[in-house]
Amino acid sequence: MQVIHLNYPNQDYYNVDPVSMAVGYFDGLHLGHQEVIHEAIRVADERNLKSAVMTFHPHPLSVLKQEPLKDFLITSLDDKIKLFSDLNIDYLFIVTFNKDLAKLSPEDFVQKFFIDINVKHVVGGFDFSFGHKGSGKIQKMNEYANGQLTYSVVDKVSYEGDKVSSTRIRDLLNEGQLEAVTKLLGRPFTLTAEVIHGEKRGREIGYPTANLHISTEQKLPKVGVYAVYAYVNGQSYYGMANIGYNPTFTDGIERPIVEVHLFDFDEDIYHQSIRVEFHYYIRDEEKFNDIDDLIARMKEDEIETKNFFQIPKG
Numbered sequence: 001m002q003v004i005h006l007n008y009p010n011q012d013y014y015n016v017d018p019v020s021m022a023v024g025y026f027d028g029l030h031l032g033h034q035e036v037i038h039e040a041i042r043v044a045d046e047r048n049l050k051s052a053v054m055t056f057h058p059h060p061l062s063v064l065k066q067e068p069l070k071d072f073l074i075t076s077l078d079d080k081i082k083l084f085s086d087l088n089i090d091y092l093f094i095v096t097f098n099k100d101l102a103k104l105s106p107e108d109f110v111q112k113f114f115i116d117i118n119v120k121h122v123v124g125g126f127d128f129s130f131g132h133k134g135s136g137k138i139q140k141m142n143e144y145a146n147g148q149l150t151y152s153v154v155d156k157v158s159y160e161g162d163k164v165s166s167t168r169i170r171d172l173l174n175e176g177q178l179e180a181v182t183k184l185l186g187r188p189f190t191l192t193a194e195v196i197h198g199e200k201r202g203r204e205i206g207y208p209t210a211n212l213h214i215s216t217e218q219k220l221p222k223v224g225v226y227a228v229y230a231y232v233n234g235q236s237y238y239g240m241a242n243i244g245y246n247p248t249f250t251d252g253i254e255r256p257i258v259e260v261h262l263f264d265f266d267e268d269i270y271h272q273s274i275r276v277e278f279h280y281y282i283r284d285e286e287k288f289n290d291i292d293d294l295i296a297r298m299k300e301d302e303i304e305t306k307n308f309f310q311i312p313k314g
Helices: 031-047 060-064 077-086 106-113 138-145 166-175 178-185 291-309
Strands: 002-006 019-023 050-057 091-096 119-125 150-154 189-196 210-213 224-232 235-244 257-262 273-283
Touching: 019 031, 019 091, 031 050, 031 119, 031 150, 050 077, 077 091, 077 189, 106 138, 119 138, 138 150, 166 178, 178 189, 178 273, 210 273, 224 257, 224 291, 235 273, 235 291, 273 291
Parallel strands: 002 091, 019 050, 019 119, 050 091, 119 150
Antiparallel strands: 189 210, 189 273, 210 257, 224 235, 224 273, 235 257
């Protein structure tokens, strides 16, 4: 997959093969987004074109509101790039979303970001909009493109009667409904982050943890304890994660801390990036009277986690 960055109005135009391209922000790359991309790939195969995806960075809301997003993004840009690559896309266009881009008319947007880069077919979700104040609609592509490309629109994808959407997934994360999130994403919710130094209390009580450095833009699941599966240095491990404020030991923490305890693991991984899949919500975070109560509860959490993953005892 070739990654191409476009930065209007100073972008270079690349000599790319004719493409069938899916376009959208694709936060979460959920089942609905995947349908859009699969349609672009299908058309590419049918018409002997290359396949492509166009996404935007940063999120348009952060530019339009002129402030960083907080606890919002389901997938980071790096995670999206990996997921796109896993779909065997030929080209990935990453468009810098800025104020100049936001002012483009739908016609100019189509000319500069579709026609000028050799897009022969464009695919969008039924609610995809673009151009100044979102005035451009994918359904009116013939009007904007003057016959220079074709297009298709993917209808909404539903699960259990409701539309699959990034908003719905954020709501489910707020509720700790990880099984439902997994179904809507087509994979577990994942955080990829660098391991940083913490207070090292976990090591003192027999449950050493990797503290993760999480962007403030990243959406976090509900505060609590989770059964997780993690990837470290090419190896995979079962474990538990705590998202919370460490009320037994501290007060006044503004943003939840993410700590991960991996079973059968004892390595120094500070400053390394690890990927953590969240599979199951065990319980809410609690404040314990003393460390012994905390340790006893964590042992129960460990048993519940191993039962969930059906890890053999012994």
